[in-house]
Amino acid sequence: MRTFIHYFLVSAFVLTIVSCEHELPFNVKDNPPKLVMNALINADSLSNIVFLNLTGKEHMSHILDATLEVRINGDLKEQLRPLPIESEYVIPQCQFRVTSKLTPGDVLRLDAITDDGQYHAWSEVTVPRRLAEIENIDTLTIQLSTSGYTSEYLRHKITFTDLPDEDNYYRLIMDTRLMFKKLNDNNEIVTNEWRNYNFIYREDIVLTDGQPSTDDDDENGLFDTSKNIYGVFNDSRFKNSTYTMTVHVPRYLFQDIDDRPHLSAKIDIIVRLVSITEMEFYYLRALNLIDSDSFDETINEPVKFPSNVNGGIGFVGVSTEVSRVIQILDEKEPSRM
Missing domain, CATH: 2.60.40.10 (Immunoglobulins)
Structure with missing residues (x-):
């Protein structure tokens, strides 16, 4: 066996x-x-x-x-x-x-x-x-429908230029950090920190590997493929050129601040563009498949x-x-x- x-x-x-x-x-x-x-x-x-x-x-x-x-x-x-x-x-x-x-x-x-x-x-x-820099990030609050519900999201348009004259492999990490200070039962100041890496990338042609979609497409199961959970991509669609990537971060992630008594609060989104090796690119793509809802170990090939x-x-x-x-x-x- x-x-x-x-x-x-x-x-x-x-x-x-x-x-x-x-x-x-x-x-x-x-x-x-x-x-x-x-x-x-x-x-x-x-x-x-x-x-x-x-x-x-x-x-x-x-x-x-x-x-x-x-x-x-x-x-x-x-x-x-x-x-x-x-x-x-x-x-x-x-x-x-x-x-x-x-x-x-x-x-x-x-x-x-x-x-x-x-x-x-x-x-x-x-x-x-290493990439030279993230050249620009344009952020806008918009209404976006997901899973049949419409709510506020922060749309980020992230502009960067590909490393020239070689095949490159990248990963996008949207690192949301929420930190607030409050008083505990002993009237002592304590700091709570919370982090989240969720983002929506369905409109971006690179992150979807050439298959951008809408909420209706997702609901109808038209693109029942593995999700790009780890945000990996290569430069095959923008080689030696500048590209603007579009992703969305839900604003409901920040509501926790309003729901808790606090002395101070701080919310940052750290946009990280990571240069990775070719093997790490394929490894994370394999993890995307394993961790995707579309993968069923009883019917899919190992x-x-x-x-x-x-x-x-x-x-x-x-x-x-x-x-x-x-x-x-x-x-x-x-x-x-």
């Missing part, structure tokens, strides 16, 4: 692709456990997590003793030991925190080696180029995830990004006598 191994990466957001020669399936009975290494590394951050596990017939098992070696352009930068498990309620997982600085064009290599020498898995990936890990399985991605902040609300805290 052939078994497909599906694995997921858990990171600052939680996410996990395969070169053709690393295609899974394989027969579990005929294969010993394999080292699983997963990471989505943001080159603009100095704190990135790499996850390590072992495959199993029913579920992945935990690695206790291992070392992660971090090399940049062939130079050893870090030799890391697993982070301590922070809580007994957290599922044990071997994690390493990488703090090395990365720049576009750097070749990052990660080597994971267990202390008993039984397992050694490694991955090598080149940091992609989804194959790419892997760029040698001596084991898993996926290591590296990205760069540019961003701009849209300030929606900034209610200052009144001075307290």
